[in-house]
Amino acid sequence: MSRRRGAGFTLVELMIAIVLAGIVLGSIYQTLQNNQRFYRSESQVLDVQQGVRAVAQLLPSELREVDAVAGDILAMGPDSITIRALRNTYFICAPPVVASGKLITRNSQVYGYRAVDPTRDRALVFRDGNTQRMSDDTWQDYSITSVVAGALCTDGTGAGTTMNIAGPTSLLDSVTVGSPVRTYEQVTYRLYVDSVGVGWLGVRSYVSGSWGAVEPVAGPLNTTGGIALTYYDSTGVATTVPTSVARIQLVVRGMSETPIMIQGRRDNLQKYQDSLTVLVSLRNNS
Numbered sequence: 001m002s003r004r005r006g007a008g009f010t011l012v013e014l015m016i017a018i019v020l021a022g023i024v025l026g027s028i029y030q031t032l033q034n035n036q037r038f039y040r041s042e043s044q045v046l047d048v049q050q051g052v053r054a055v056a057q058l059l060p061s062e063l064r065e066v067d068a069v070a071g072d073i074l075a076m077g078p079d080s081i082t083i084r085a086l087r088n089t090y091f092i093c094a095p096p097v098v099a100s101g102k103l104i105t106r107n108s109q110v111y112g113y114r115a116v117d118p119t120r121d122r123a124l125v126f127r128d129g130n131t132q133r134m135s136d137d138t139w140q141d142y143s144i145t146s147v148v149a150g151a152l153c154t155d156g157t158g159a160g161t162t163m164n165i166a167g168p169t170s171l172l173d174s175v176t177v178g179s180p181v182r183t184y185e186q187v188t189y190r191l192y193v194d195s196v197g198v199g200w201l202g203v204r205s206y207v208s209g210s211w212g213a214v215e216p217v218a219g220p221l222n223t224t225g226g227i228a229l230t231y232y233d234s235t236g237v238a239t240t241v242p243t244s245v246a247r248i249q250l251v252v253r254g255m256s257e258t259p260i261m262i263q264g265r266r267d268n269l270q271k272y273q274d275s276l277t278v279l280v281s282l283r284n285n286s
Helices: 011-063 169-174
Strands: 073-076 080-091 102-106 121-127 138-152 159-166 180-193 199-207 215-221 227-232 247-255 273-281
Touching: 011 080, 011 180, 011 199, 011 215, 011 247, 011 273, 080 102, 080 121, 080 227, 121 159, 121 169, 138 169, 180 227, 215 247
Parallel strands: none
Antiparallel strands: 073 080, 080 180, 102 159, 121 138, 121 180, 138 159, 180 199, 199 215, 227 247, 247 273
8 A cells, every 4th residue: 555645845845945035034124124224314314404494594584683783793703693682573552651661562563473571581662752853763772670461552552561661761751652662682593512412503592680501493413514604794895893794694504413324425324414505684784
């Protein structure tokens, strides 16, 4: 009687199957690894590009409101600038109380992005002086002691807000209804390198009589030359005098936090870099 051969694989067939499976799995793993590396690299590239554009939008938007002749530039350097940054604009809707420094501004005309903070904001009040002449028009600088809601405008425009100020309040005698009030805070923008060696656009504010800590707001940037500022006067000549600045050139250089594979490069991993240049014209400068 013949014996039937049992179903199964020979040792040679099993070894061939294992080798083929290893090749297939290795190819799949290599593909997944390449895809992961690609997406990680693309994420770093997008972070750098978005960071560069964020700096190129944020900083110029602050600088365009600066009036250098009026002293809005408090300090300037190749990678930092300290300015009086505009925060809000109001309009007076009742005669000022000169003795106490009380202003009432209308609620229906407020331009800005946050409420007044007396610990960090100051007020510039427009003083018309002689209404027949422009030569004596000035902006008077006051500290803000408090802001109280619930006032009533006397010019018929409705609800208002009381702003109590301190300083040479006797000059409020020539401040008329309808005069603008601009609030500002002192801020420093500069290149900031964090504890792990990544560059950012950093900002700090002057609060309650002292400077706060620097906080990163946009990046990542190159730790050397990530923020480069050049100052020009009205004739286009570079200047170091704050009151002579008419235009500011901003160069932003971004750099990825970690090395990545860059297509077309033969030197393997390296940090991705991008840059952008913006020329900003300042307010009230010819």
